Amino acid sequence: MTLLRWTVGVWIVLFFTFLPFPLEYFPDFGTYLSALFLPLTKAVSGFPDEVLQKTYGFSDSIHLYIQTIALLVISIPIAFFCEKSKYKDRLQSYLTVGVSFIMGFFLLKYGIEKLTRLQFPSPEANILYTPSGQLDKDILFWTTMGTSTVYAWFMGIVEIFCAFLLFIPKTRFIAALTSVGIFVNIFAINIGFDITVKLLAFALLSASLFLVTPNLLRLTQFLIGKPAKPISSCRIQYNNEILHRILKGTAIAFIIIECCIPVFGRLNPPIGNTSLGSYEVLSIEGDAEKLVDGDVRRVHLHRDGYFIIESNKGVFTSHRGTKASSSQSFSFNDNSKIHIAQDDSHWFFESQGETEIKLTCKKLNNALLPAVKDNFHWTVEGMIETK
Amino acid sequence: MLCLLGICFSTIAFSQTSVIAVKSHSSDRSEIPNSTDHFGMVAPIPVYDTLIKLKGTCVIQIGSREYSGRFRDTICDHWYYKQHNFSEKKIQEFHGDHVVLINFQKDSSIDTGDDSPNFRSIRRNSSELIFLLLVLIGLGSYVALPKLSSKK
Numbered sequence: 197m198t199l200l201r202w203t204v205g206v207w208i209v210l211f212f213t214f215l216p217f218p219l220e221y222f223p224d225f226g227t228y229l230s231a232l233f234l235p236l237t238k239a240v241s242g243f244p245d246e247v248l249q250k251t252y253g254f255s256d257s258i259h260l261y262i263q264t265i266a267l268l269v270i271s272i273p274i275a276f277f278c279e280k281s282k283y284k285d286r287l288q289s290y291l292t293v294g295v296s297f298i299m300g301f302f303l304l305k306y307g308i309e310k311l312t313r314l315q316f317p318s319p320e321a322n323i324l325y326t327p328s329g330q331l332d333k334d335i336l337f338w339t340t341m342g343t344s345t346v347y348a349w350f351m352g353i354v355e356i357f358c359a360f361l362l363f364i365p366k367t368r369f370i371a372a373l374t375s376v377g378i379f380v381n382i383f384a385i386n387i388g389f390d391i392t393v394k395l396l397a398f399a400l401l402s403a404s405l406f407l408v409t410p411n412l413l414r415l416t417q418f419l420i421g422k423p424a425k426p427i428s429s430c431r432i433q434y435n436n437e438i439l440h441r442i443l444k445g446t447a448i449a450f451i452i453i454e455c456c457i458p459v460f461g462r463l464n465p466p467i468g469n470t471s472l473g474s475y476e477v478l479s480i481e482g483d484a485e486k487l488v489d490g491d492v493r494r495v496h497l498h499r500d501g502y503f504i505i506e507s508n509k510g511v512f513t514s515h516r517g518t519k520a521s522s523s524q525s526f527s528f529n530d531n532s533k534i535h536i537a538q539d540d541s542h543w544f545f546e547s548q549g550e551t552e553i554k555l556t557c558k559k560l561n562n563a564l565l566p567a568v569k570d571n572f573h574w575t576v577e578g579m580i581e582t583k
Numbered sequence: 584m585l586c587l588l589g590i591c592f593s594t595i596a597f598s599q600t601s602v603i604a605v606k607s608h609s610s611d612r613s614e615i616p617n618s619t620d621h622f623g624m625v626a627p628i629p630v631y632d633t634l635i636k637l638k639g640t641c642v643i644q645i646g647s648r649e650y651s652g653r654f655r656d657t658i659c660d661h662w663y664y665k666q667h668n669f670s671e672k673k674i675q676e677f678h679g680d681h682v683v684l685i686n687f688q689k690d691s692s693i694d695t696g697d698d699s700p701n702f703r704s705i706r707r708n709s710s711e712l713i714f715l716l717l718v719l720i721g722l723g724s725y726v727a728l729p730k731l732s733s734k735k
Contacts, residue, residue: 217622218622251615254600254601255600255601255622256600320607320608322607322608323607331606332606334600334602334603334606335603335606335607338603338607391600391603392600392601392602392603393600393622396622438726441725441726441728442726445722445725445726446722448722449718449719449721449722452718453714453715453718456714457711457714457715498607498608500604500607500608502608504608514608
């Protein structure tokens with residue numbers, strides 16, 4: 197193992213140790229460790245302290261880039277020490293297995309998210325009514341992915357399968373090879389669609405390449421028909437089989453718990469969310485002028501608690517509130533409320549506060565929109581509408 | 584302003600970055616610093632009903648999440664509380680009257696305590712504990728497997 201390879205391996209481990217990645221079941225130790233580099237970021241980034249204080253834990257923040265470079269510098273002396281150590285063979289196997297488990301964690305986490313449609317969910321009501329030309333590439337990509345259950349499931353299953361193969365020494369290389377394909381694609385998507393998970397995708401791609409490279413020559417020899425040695429599977433040698441199983445089993449159990457717990461309780465359908473969606477405004481009563489000059493075409497109720505007004509000119513105005521799951525009212529932070537009522541054919545949004553407005557609306561069935569319908573055709577003839 | 588600050592306590596219901604989350608509800612990009620980034624990970628929306636301030640800079644947040652039920656989360660050194668000096672008035676203003684605030688500062692001054700700034704604890708609901716138990720049984724079986732096979 198060369199010094200360069202040691203440096204990359206150590207950097208990968210440090211990158212993920214210091215990554216402020218949100219953990220649900222275990223403490224967010226990465227967030228606290230990442231804060232250690234905050235003084236450095238404040239000194240060199242040039243951004244105001246109050247902004248950095250809020251964004252330092254964000255994906256693709258300036259802090260994360262500076263931290264990554266700093267960790268790379270720190271990795272060099274550690275790698276040098278490892279390379280010179282008499283225990284370097286043992287350290288190498290720890291490093292390789294450690295990187296495999298880190299990758300397994302991320303693949304399992306994102307795979308489960310895709311399988312349960314928590315990543316790439318069905319597009320929000322307001323997005324469905326926004327012309328595609330008005331959307332930025334990242335939200336347009338996210339929306340497109342959210343329209344296909346089949347593709348989300350496919351990606352989810354591939355990632356979960358790959359994650360479990362990484363935990364087994366014999367299948368680790370083929371899993372790493374598959375993950376190179378997965379992460380090259382994800383990195384290209386994040387670059388191409390300007391999605392702000394570029395650095396994490398790059399680190400995961402580096403990790404998969406780190407696992408693949410020792411056997412790359414043997415694979416190439418095999419593919420071009422030359423005699424090749426068998427692929428070496430890296431494993432930690434233990435004298436005590438039970439101890440080995442306890443350590444490995446505990447690590448996998450931790451990963452499974454951390455990946456599954458956040459989605460576990462969320463597979464049940466949300467309660468009281470029948471009013472979420474889009475509404476076409478039929479009439480406005482009261483101080484209509486106070487509501488975007490009375491120019492309201494539709495209103496949308498967003499899953500994250502936003503009351504969004506769409507004007508006839510296609511301008512969307514977002515108001516954050518709280519919709520209690522058990523009640524039919526929408527509370528805003530300035531203590532004003534919108535009460536939601538319905539009869540057989542209409543929905544009514546009545547503001548209760550300084551401004552008194554009543555909107556009479558018709559609920560739109562967004563499930564009938566072409567982007568939401570999960571249509572599938574094997575043949576082109578099946579797409580031809582018959583009159 | 585309160586609307587903007589509100590985002591700090593609202594997390595993204597679905598897996599997406601803060602930038603995509605802000606764009607998904609047609610909001611202004613100035614909201615991005617006040618949103619919560621999750622590297623595209625799950626973070627259910629919390630609705631708080633009680634906030635208890637502990638000694639120092641820790642706060643117990645009690646409430647429920649839309650999908651996963653009741654939670655009790657202790658956080659320390661959160662920038663939002665610190666920014667408002669744990670002021671009962673300002674925090675009540677933001678959360679609304681339905682949230683019960685206990686031990687917050689009426690005079691907006693921070694007291695000094697000895698609790699760890701890195702402390703964070705979350706109580707789990709029963710379904711999660713059952714799942715945890717199943718994983719532990721699986722782990723136990725995996726560890727005991729060689730012994731069981733050798734006895735055969």
